[in-house]
Amino acid sequence: MQKNTGLKILSVSSVLLLVAALYMVFVYAPLEAVMGAVQRVFYFHVAAGWVGALAFFVAFAAGLLHLRRGSLLADRVALCSTEIGLVFMSMNIVSGAIWARPIWNTWWTWDPRLTTATITWLLYAAYLLLRQGIEDPQRRARFAAVYGVIAFASVPLTFAAIRIFRSIHPVVIGAGAPGAKGSFDMTPAMRDTLLFSVLVFTVLYGTLLWHRLRLEQLSERVAQMRLRLLQG
Amino acid sequence: MLRVIGALLWKDLLSELRGRALLAALVVFALLTVVVFNYALDLERTVRASVGAGVLWVTIVFAATLALNRVFAAEREHALHEGLLLAPVERLAIYFGKLLSGLLFVLLVEAVVLPVFALLYDLPVAQPLNLAVLLLGTLGYLLPGTLLAALAAHARAREVLLPVLLFPVAMPVILSAVRASQEVLAGSAWVRVAPAFNLLVASDIIFLALAVLLFDQVVAE
Amino acid sequence: MIDVRGVEHGYAGKPVLRGVDLQVAAGEFVALFGANGAGKTTLLRILATLARPVRGRVVLGGFDLAVDPQALRAVVGFVGHHPLLYPELTAIENLQFYASLYGVEPARVRCDALLEQVGLMRQRAERVRYFSRGMQQRLAIARAILHSPRVLLLDEPHSGLDQNAAAQLDALLQAEAAAGRSVLLVTHDVQRGIALADRVLVLGRGRVVYACAAASVSATELAVHFAGADGT
Numbered sequence: 001m002q003k004n005t006g007l008k009i010l011s012v013s014s015v016l017l018l019v020a021a022l023y024m025v026f027v028y029a030p031l032e033a034v035m036g037a038v039q040r041v042f043y044f045h046v047a048a049g050w051v052g053a054l055a056f057f058v059a060f061a062a063g064l065l066h067l068r069r070g071s072l073l074a075d076r077v078a079l080c081s082t083e084i085g086l087v088f089m090s091m092n093i094v095s096g097a098i099w100a101r102p103i104w105n106t107w108w109t110w111d112p113r114l115t116t117a118t119i120t121w122l123l124y125a126a127y128l129l130l131r132q133g134i135e136d137p138q139r140r141a142r143f144a145a146v147y148g149v150i151a152f153a154s155v156p157l158t159f160a161a162i163r164i165f166r167s168i169h170p171v172v173i174g175a176g177a178p179g180a181k182g183s184f185d186m187t188p189a190m191r192d193t194l195l196f197s198v199l200v201f202t203v204l205y206g207t208l209l210w211h212r213l214r215l216e217q218l219s220e221r222v223a224q225m226r227l228r229l230l231q232g
Numbered sequence: 233m234l235r236v237i238g239a240l241l242w243k244d245l246l247s248e249l250r251g252r253a254l255l256a257a258l259v260v261f262a263l264l265t266v267v268v269f270n271y272a273l274d275l276e277r278t279v280r281a282s283v284g285a286g287v288l289w290v291t292i293v294f295a296a297t298l299a300l301n302r303v304f305a306a307e308r309e310h311a312l313h314e315g316l317l318l319a320p321v322e323r324l325a326i327y328f329g330k331l332l333s334g335l336l337f338v339l340l341v342e343a344v345v346l347p348v349f350a351l352l353y354d355l356p357v358a359q360p361l362n363l364a365v366l367l368l369g370t371l372g373y374l375l376p377g378t379l380l381a382a383l384a385a386h387a388r389a390r391e392v393l394l395p396v397l398l399f400p401v402a403m404p405v406i407l408s409a410v411r412a413s414q415e416v417l418a419g420s421a422w423v424r425v426a427p428a429f430n431l432l433v434a435s436d437i438i439f440l441a442l443a444v445l446l447f448d449q450v451v452a453e
Numbered sequence: 454m455i456d457v458r459g460v461e462h463g464y465a466g467k468p469v470l471r472g473v474d475l476q477v478a479a480g481e482f483v484a485l486f487g488a489n490g491a492g493k494t495t496l497l498r499i500l501a502t503l504a505r506p507v508r509g510r511v512v513l514g515g516f517d518l519a520v521d522p523q524a525l526r527a528v529v530g531f532v533g534h535h536p537l538l539y540p541e542l543t544a545i546e547n548l549q550f551y552a553s554l555y556g557v558e559p560a561r562v563r564c565d566a567l568l569e570q571v572g573l574m575r576q577r578a579e580r581v582r583y584f585s586r587g588m589q590q591r592l593a594i595a596r597a598i599l600h601s602p603r604v605l606l607l608d609e610p611h612s613g614l615d616q617n618a619a620a621q622l623d624a625l626l627q628a629e630a631a632a633g634r635s636v637l638l639v640t641h642d643v644q645r646g647i648a649l650a651d652r653v654l655v656l657g658r659g660r661v662v663y664a665c666a667a668a669s670v671s672a673t674e675l676a677v678h679f680a681g682a683d684g685t
Contacts (some may be wrong), residue, residue: 004439050344067449068447089447119400119403120402122399123400123401125395126397126400127398129397130383130384130397131394132388132389133384133388133390133393134386134387134388136464138505139386142449142450142452143383143386143387143450145449146379146383146446146449147383147394147397147451149442149446150376150379150380150401150439150442150446151400153438153442154270154376154400154402154403154404157403157404157431157434157438158400158403158407159433160406160431161403161405161408161411161428161431161435162407163412164407164408164427164428164431177386183433198276209431227467235556236553236554238553239550239553239554242550243539243542243546243597246541246542246546247539247540247541247542250580251541252539310535310537310538310539310540311534311535311536311537311538312535312539314503314533314535314537314598315537315551316554317502317503317527318501318502318503318526318529318531318537319551319554319555320523320524320526320527320554320555320556322523323555371608381529405466441651
């Protein structure tokens with residue numbers, strides 16, 4: 001296997017950036033006055049949520065590309081991006097629960113954002129189950145892309161539907177609902193930490209996607225070799 | 233296209249009337265669900281309006297999922313879908329044929345279950361607005377449901393896979409339909425019904441558009 | 454007529470057809486032989502538009518699969534492993550249903566004529582559920598020729614038929630070829646194939662490996678090519 005220098009550099013810089021982000025979260029960013037240390041979860045919570053959304057969008061776009069052009073690379077990107085998106089979405093949901101325990105006094109509440117995040121998670125878990133159930137690669141790619149498009153379109157509708165019930169989730173960026181418990185105003189240092197975390201997580205996403213794509217290509221080559229061997 | 237949709241609908245209805253496999257089972261299942269929920273939730277008079285709407289919709293969603301599975305499974309058993317794909321008919325006509333058969337079956341089930349539900353739960357379900365919500369909600373569930381059932385039909389463990397695929401996708405339809413029914417059954421003014429009702433209509437339109445755009449990809453071999 | 458050039462197909466990365474060329478003139482009866490897994494069924498399913506070729510050109514009755522699949526479907530009749538009949542509908546209802554899919558007018562007259570032709574007039578109003586295998590197969594043939602297709606594709610239509618029913622089917626197929634249709638018959642029964650066809654082909658490992666006029670070949674001769682094509 002040939003060396004992949006670009007990927008190596010990207011991997012190393014991702015690790016370094018992550019260390020820097022951790023430093024900013026725990027040392028550089030000031031302690032939030034009301035909520036205390038648990039507020040620090042917020043930076044990675046938002047960053048993970050952002051990467052989840054980004055990853056699912058990439059999967060959606062790749063699915064559309066596959067439907068238009070029939071490109072199998074696009075299908076591979078859709079699969080890999082969805083898997084990574086699911087991991088980050090899980091981080092987002094779990095970190096949210098950790099924060100909610102002391103602030104909202106419960107691990108879980110049926111708030112629009114939480115519920116939408118969870119339903120989105122379930123949607124993409126279903127996406128992977130669908131892929132698992134279909135043998136033929138062409139059909140699997142096509143069906144997965146169709147489901148990816150429908151899933152992506154239904155998320156904003158779900159959010160709107162849950163919104164009809166009232167929300168207690170704080171809206172830190174943009175105008176918040178009055179009385180949302182856990183709102184706070186960001187200091188410049190907090191804002192820098194958040195933006196940096198989002199940037200680092202985005203780079204991390206790119207790195208992981210590259211690794212995962214390479215792995216997928218390799219496993220496909222192994223499968224082909226095995227087939228050739230079996231056929232003699 | 234209308235000729236073909238009509239033929240598909242006629243064929244499904246005739247098969248069902250002769251075989252009597254699906255409809256009777258669906259009706260009994262739906263009635264059982266209504267009764268079970270009454271005891272599972274230990275429903276008191278005061279909460280019936282808000283919880284009753286939920287019970288009604290869960291019943292409809294269960295019945296519709298079973299109907300979707302059955303409609304496609306019956307066809308696959310004898311590879312009959314291939315007979316449709318061989319013919320020079322628009323693929324979209326096949327989708328609408330399946331959609332309308334499913335809609336007809338589920339509406340028939342609702343027609344039987346609704347009076348019983350009204351009697352047992354003592355709720356005014358027969359209002360025109362509630363009937364409109366029922367129609368739009370059922371349609372909204374079957375629009376993506378028919379498309380996803382066609383996907384699941386090619387997969388392993390398809391009977392289990394369909395609800396796993398469909399529930400999260402149909403979430404906006406289910407939620408807005410429940411909400412709209414709740415408000416209608418509680419006797420609220422239109423202003424309180426409108427947000428959920430409008431979202432239901434919007435979801436129906438979006439799922440219809442998606443199905444029209446994507447169904448070709450599902451049946452193309 | 455049938456004009457197939459360079460058709461390739463694979464399933465799950467495994468090649469099934471590796472460049473099939475095949476021409477059948479109008480009014481010509483061609484029998485296609487091949488060992489199990491040679492790709493006969495796949496080839497027929499591609500011609501019937503039930504499977505999509507990865508590469509290659511398919512022209513049936515003057516219509517290109519890639520350009521106008523709907524027009525192509527209108528001139529093809531197909532009898533596969535399943536009779537494609539609705540068990541709860543009667544013989545006449547089945548035919549009328551397919552007549553409306555193909556836009557056959559006047560449906561009633563045409564369907565009755567066909568039932569007469571395949572000898573099912575007495576069972577006209579019986580449900581297909583109660584039909585014997587032979588009766589179902591005859592109705593399946595009627596279904597396939599309902600729209601007077603220029604091309605008739607048959608995949609093992611004799612399987613499950615007794616001698617009498619098989620002889621009836623043979624006569625029917627020869628009449629169809631005499632009426633100017635291109636008939637392509639896939640069969641295991643070498644003797645019957647040679648007796649019926651004008652020309653015989655052998656498919657082996659995804660290619661046409663042998664072609665010959667039916668009159669100038671014996672079953673034993675063909676069996677040799679058969680075995681050779683199998684690669685065993």
